[in-house]
Amino acid sequence: MAAPERTRDEEKERRDDAFSALYRAHLRDVYSYAYYRVGNHHDAEDLTEQTFLQAYRHFGRAQEESKGRPLRPWLIRIAHNLASNYYRDRSRRPQTPIDDAGPLSAPHTTEALVESRQDLERILAAVHELPDDRREALIMRFALGMDNREIARALDRSDGATKVLLHRAIKQLEEIVKKAEGPTDPT
Amino acid sequence: MTDRVADFESLLRQALVPIDPPAELEARLEDTLGSLVGMAADELESWELSAVKDPKNWIRLARPAAAVVIGSGAAVGLVIVRTQRKRHGRRLDAANRLDLIGRTVRDLSREARRVIDDVF
Numbered sequence: 001m002a003a004p005e006r007t008r009d010e011e012k013e014r015r016d017d018a019f020s021a022l023y024r025a026h027l028r029d030v031y032s033y034a035y036y037r038v039g040n041h042h043d044a045e046d047l048t049e050q051t052f053l054q055a056y057r058h059f060g061r062a063q064e065e066s067k068g069r070p071l072r073p074w075l076i077r078i079a080h081n082l083a084s085n086y087y088r089d090r091s092r093r094p095q096t097p098i099d100d101a102g103p104l105s106a107p108h109t110t111e112a113l114v115e116s117r118q119d120l121e122r123i124l125a126a127v128h129e130l131p132d133d134r135r136e137a138l139i140m141r142f143a144l145g146m147d148n149r150e151i152a153r154a155l156d157r158s159d160g161a162t163k164v165l166l167h168r169a170i171k172q173l174e175e176i177v178k179k180a181e182g183p184t185d186p187t
Numbered sequence: 188m189t190d191r192v193a194d195f196e197s198l199l200r201q202a203l204v205p206i207d208p209p210a211e212l213e214a215r216l217e218d219t220l221g222s223l224v225g226m227a228a229d230e231l232e233s234w235e236l237s238a239v240k241d242p243k244n245w246i247r248l249a250r251p252a253a254a255v256v257i258g259s260g261a262a263v264g265l266v267i268v269r270t271q272r273k274r275h276g277r278r279l280d281a282a283n284r285l286d287l288i289g290r291t292v293r294d295l296s297r298e299a300r301r302v303i304d305d306v307f
Contacts, residue, residue, distance in 0.1 A: 016224045023220065031208035045212045052216060056223060123202040142196075142203040174195055 019059050023052060026072055029144045030079050036139045037083040039128070047086060051079040073153035076140065080154065126176040134169035141166060270294045 027048070034047035055062070055078055062074050127135055133155065140146040140154060152162040273294055281287035 020220070023216070027208055027213065027216070028205055031212070032205045035206045036203065041209065044206075045209065048208065048212065049216055049219070052220065053223075056220065119198065120202040123198055127199075127203070138199065139203060142200050143205055145205075170195065170199070173199070 015060055015063070018063065019056060022055075022059075022071055022075070026075055027052075029072060030075060032143045033076055033079050033139055034083065036127075036143055037079070037136070038086065043086070047079060047082055050082050051075065054078050054082070069153075070150070072144075072146070073150045076144070076146075076154040077156070080136065122177055122180055123173070126173050126180065129176050130169060130172060133165060134172060137162065137165045138169050138173070270298050 030051050031044060031048045034051070035041065035044040038044050038047060055075055062071060066074065127138060130138070136155065137151055140151045146154070148159055148162050148166070151166070152159045155162065155165075157165070270291065274291075277287060277290045277294065281290055
């Protein structure tokens, strides 16, 4: 009777340790995703908290089903579902593309690499004009650095469909930005 | 064309930089998750205790112990019955009372081994 209890306790302890590691490794990813989805820090904090609470509840099953594959796509999928509910429940969309204190205040090491603030703001505004699935794919690729396979798992699509989605998202974004810049001088 | 795409992707990467979570959120989340982990362990312990205290669980908890007691009793009874059956033959074969006791002990142990072999 004592042995199975000890085994269960040890198993729980191992699972808790693994969850702590997952939390430490991906807190920034989940927060970045949440922030770019909802457009403000306050709601991004709520969404991040809810994501990890839900992840904790289902972590054991996710570990078994992942068969050793990385759990980041699963975590982002939870955030994605919660963000969808967030919009549905409160009937709202991000009113302003992004907080003033957002990504542009993040530290850049080399000033030469940084384009003008206006250019980056224009791109961010354009990102928020994209359809939801294209916007999310871009956030996952560029803010979180996820590869096609991870994005495919997070969005529950095939690798091929994800590649096409990303390609179309970038193309559409370029068009939106170009349009916002106005007609170029032919001379 | 490829350069233009690469430039645009580079701009996109700069626009969508990862965002560090506020320190308060990290602290709050660590507290929440820490207490969740603790709470789950407490719940597990209290469930074990309440399972023993709750009379509804007594039958369930007592079942294995009862099985061991009943099973052991039945096995002992079987050994005695089988040994008893052979008592006439032992009396006839025994040279004296001491020899009879020795033969009875040997029969008992033989029957006990047979019962153990049958059970396991």
